[in-house]
Amino acid sequence: MSAIDWLPTLRYLLLGTFPNGPLGGAALTLVMSIVSTLLSALIGLAGGVALSMTRGAAHLVLTAVVGFFRAIPVLMLIFWTFFLMPMLLHIDVPGLATVVCALALIGGAYLSHSVQAGIAAVRAGQEQAALSLGLTRWQALRYVLLPQAVRIMTPSFVNQWVSLIKDTSLAYIVGVPEFTFLANQVNNRLMVYPVQIFLFVGLVYLLLCSVLQFFATRLLGGAQRRNKPDAQPHITRFSHVQSADS
Amino acid sequence: MNGWLEPKYVGWLAHGFEMTLLLSACVIVSATLLGVALAMARNARNGFVTRIAALYVLVFRNSPLLVQLLFWYFGAATLLPQSWMEWLNTPHTLSLSTFTLAWPPFEFVAGWIGLTCYATTFVGEEFRAGMRGVKDGQYLAAAALGLAPFGTFRYVILPQAIRIATPPLAGQYMNIVKNSSLTMAIGLAELSYTSRQVDTETFKTFQAFGAATVLYIATIAAIEVGLILWKRRSAHAWQRGNA
Numbered sequence: 461m462s463a464i465d466w467l468p469t470l471r472y473l474l475l476g477t478f479p480n481g482p483l484g485g486a487a488l489t490l491v492m493s494i495v496s497t498l499l500s501a502l503i504g505l506a507g508g509v510a511l512s513m514t515r516g517a518a519h520l521v522l523t524a525v526v527g528f529f530r531a532i533p534v535l536m537l538i539f540w541t542f543f544l545m546p547m548l549l550h551i552d553v554p555g556l557a558t559v560v561c562a563l564a565l566i567g568g569a570y571l572s573h574s575v576q577a578g579i580a581a582v583r584a585g586q587e588q589a590a591l592s593l594g595l596t597r598w599q600a601l602r603y604v605l606l607p608q609a610v611r612i613m614t615p616s617f618v619n620q621w622v623s624l625i626k627d628t629s630l631a632y633i634v635g636v637p638e639f640t641f642l643a644n645q646v647n648n649r650l651m652v653y654p655v656q657i658f659l660f661v662g663l664v665y666l667l668l669c670s671v672l673q674f675f676a677t678r679l680l681g682g683a684q685r686r687n688k689p690d691a692q693p694h695i696t697r698f699s700h701v702q703s704a705d706s
Numbered sequence: 707m708n709g710w711l712e713p714k715y716v717g718w719l720a721h722g723f724e725m726t727l728l729l730s731a732c733v734i735v736s737a738t739l740l741g742v743a744l745a746m747a748r749n750a751r752n753g754f755v756t757r758i759a760a761l762y763v764l765v766f767r768n769s770p771l772l773v774q775l776l777f778w779y780f781g782a783a784t785l786l787p788q789s790w791m792e793w794l795n796t797p798h799t800l801s802l803s804t805f806t807l808a809w810p811p812f813e814f815v816a817g818w819i820g821l822t823c824y825a826t827t828f829v830g831e832e833f834r835a836g837m838r839g840v841k842d843g844q845y846l847a848a849a850a851l852g853l854a855p856f857g858t859f860r861y862v863i864l865p866q867a868i869r870i871a872t873p874p875l876a877g878q879y880m881n882i883v884k885n886s887s888l889t890m891a892i893g894l895a896e897l898s899y900t901s902r903q904v905d906t907e908t909f910k911t912f913q914a915f916g917a918a919t920v921l922y923i924a925t926i927a928a929i930e931v932g933l934i935l936w937k938r939r940s941a942h943a944w945q946r947g948n949a
Contacts, residue, residue: 528923531880531922531923531926531927532884532919532922532923533884533885533887533888533898533922534884535887535888535890535898536887536898536915536918536919536922539898539901539902539905539915540915540919543905543911543915544911544912544915547911622768625770626768626769626770626771627770628770629770629772629773630772630888632772632891633890633891640770640772640773640776643773643776644776647776647780652784654776654777654780654781654783654784655777655781655784655785658773658776658777658780658781659777659781661769661773662765662769662770662773662774662777663769665768665769665770665773666764666765666768666769669768669769670764670768673768
């Protein structure tokens with residue numbers, strides 16, 4: 461195969477049939493990752509707050525639901541959403557949506573445990589202090605517990621997001637034209653370059669995950685550095701305002 | 707949507723479940739052994755070895771398992787010499803005195819290798835965390851007793867590291883069971899594959915996936931119960947003072 465033939469193949473792998481058809485390939489993987497990452501963060505926050513604010517029967521039911529999503533393989537949940545949702549809802553759900561839905565649910569279930577653990581880690585003294593200042597339970601959670609808990613649980617968020625990026629490759633099973641699916645398609649058509657193709661695919665995923673990890677860790681490190689000198693930011697801001705007034 | 711699955715299809719699912727359990731067990735054994743080796747390599751004094759081990763972890767942790775499996779299945783097949791592939795693809799039996807051990811199909815081998823390479827990084831990191839959890843005083847005490855580096859590792863550090871690492875290791879074993887479902891992409895007839903097959907044959911979607919889901923949850927629950935039993939036993943052992 462000559463060098464010129466590689467360009468359309470590479471373009472197909474990265475973008476799918478994009479300008480003339482639906483988005484596919486690595487670009488679709490990226491879009492799926494971003495959407496399911498955001499959704500899983502929302503579900504995880506809501507689930508974690510619900511887990512730590514409920515007691516008794518409601519808490520047990522929630523724990524069971526979260527446990528269910530953590531115990532089944534992602535692939536199984538994709539089957540459930542892909543084959544059963546259209547049957548139960550009597551609507552045609554596109555494969556892409558069902559996969560994003562499954563990924564968000566699984567990621568959310570894992571994250572809600574981290575959120576609960578994060579809240580538990582800052583809870584004891586901080587909640588009592590907030591309540592004694594006259595805040596309600598929700599205010600205490602919103603203004604005192606969560607801001608501190610988020611900082612503690614950022615590493616597990618990053619971990620979960622990295623594994624979400626990797627899990628988008630499972631959309632291959634239900635025929636969503638994302639990166640792995642197209643790679644397999646190209647591999648089946650060319651037949652002779654499986655090693656090169658899959659090494660390239662692995663490399664692109666490695667790049668995606670590393671970039672996410674790098675920026676998330678930097679962002680986290682930055683946030684910690686900013687928070688270290690305790691009350692200083694307020695003072696500097698105040699002096700800044702004063703100087704602007706005079 | 708009504709009615710339970712016919713015995714024939716239940717048999718398929720049972721066979722798939724058997725395959726899932728077998729593959730998971732094989733991967734757990736090999737990944738644990740290699741995981742200890744990886745943890746030792748990452749703690750090695752030789753900087754080159756440490757760097758290679760870190761690179762291995764970076765590469766295998768940050769690329770999807772599915773891509774790795776496809777690589778082993780399609781890619782490795784072309785890298786190996788033709789005669790090896792023919793040998794791997796033809797059935798072999800290993801006859802021991804009482805039972806015969808059939809050589810598994812190539813899908814199984816590829817799945818085993820792929821899952822092992824992937825799981826080793828996670829298991830190895832858990833072991834490394836366990837070793838870091840052993841207090842420095844233990845190394846010094848072992849040295850003071852005159853143990854060589856290997857003896858220190860074998861008789862002092864490893865037993866304590868294993869105790870620290872067991873709960874997260876159980877979580878990794880659960881992940882191995884769940885990840886074994888991905889081998890359906892390379893055509894290994896394990897639980898997910900057979901449930902999908904039963905679904906296409908009978909259109910009893912709910913029953914097929916329901917049965918598979920329940921079996922997965924049961925396996926995960928069994929590991930969890932094992933962990934709880936281990937915790938209770940080791941707590942007793944601690945109390946008796948002979949841990």
